[in-house]
Amino acid sequence: MSADYPGFGRATPTAVRRGALACGAAALALSLLAGCGGGDVRPAPPRAAAPQRSWPAVAPADPAAANAVVIRAISLVGTPYRFGGNTPEGGFDCSGLVNYVYRDMLDLRLPRSSRELADVQGPRIAPERLASGDLVFFGSRGNVTHVGIYVGEGRFVHAPSSGGTVRLDHLDGHYWRDHYSGARRVL
Numbered sequence: 001m002s003a004d005y006p007g008f009g010r011a012t013p014t015a016v017r018r019g020a021l022a023c024g025a026a027a028l029a030l031s032l033l034a035g036c037g038g039g040d041v042r043p044a045p046p047r048a049a050a051p052q053r054s055w056p057a058v059a060p061a062d063p064a065a066a067n068a069v070v071i072r073a074i075s076l077v078g079t080p081y082r083f084g085g086n087t088p089e090g091g092f093d094c095s096g097l098v099n100y101v102y103r104d105m106l107d108l109r110l111p112r113s114s115r116e117l118a119d120v121q122g123p124r125i126a127p128e129r130l131a132s133g134d135l136v137f138f139g140s141r142g143n144v145t146h147v148g149i150y151v152g153e154g155r156f157v158h159a160p161s162s163g164g165t166v167r168l169d170h171l172d173g174h175y176w177r178d179h180y181s182g183a184r185r186v187l
Helices: 013-033 063-075 094-106 114-118 174-179
Strands: 135-140 143-152 155-158 167-170 180-184
Touching: 063 094, 063 143, 063 155, 094 114, 094 143, 094 155, 114 135, 114 143, 114 180, 135 174, 174 180
Parallel strands: none
Antiparallel strands: 135 143, 135 180, 143 155, 155 167
């Protein structure tokens, strides 16, 4: 069975399924951004309350490219961490995830390590000026050791550690707030 869409010709059942999958992926992305994800999410143990910053919505220079990057990054949440990994099938480390998303969605080739990514030419971005698709960096004593993709509202997608999975975290989380070392705009 196929469906007719005026002005677009005939859609095959495969095309209709692909469209439904794309809509489902977009709905999943929006629910994750809204904090409605389910599954094995447990509240963190009580800690001293971190001051919550206001995260203004900053429009990216290329909204379509930023949206493609963000949706693809969010779709990889749950993929296993693997040191040196750079595919959904084999798992990801932090820079492997960034490289895969930008290459897959925009055919943009970026350096492989988090340190090299931090040196990418492009403006450094203050936290209050972050836009979706920006790269966020973490480390200590001037050394960059981790990278993620900013998705908006103070949240970022990253592949955090051995034994873990790609996940969505908040920049104001205790560890991330204390180890934030800057951001770069590549779009």
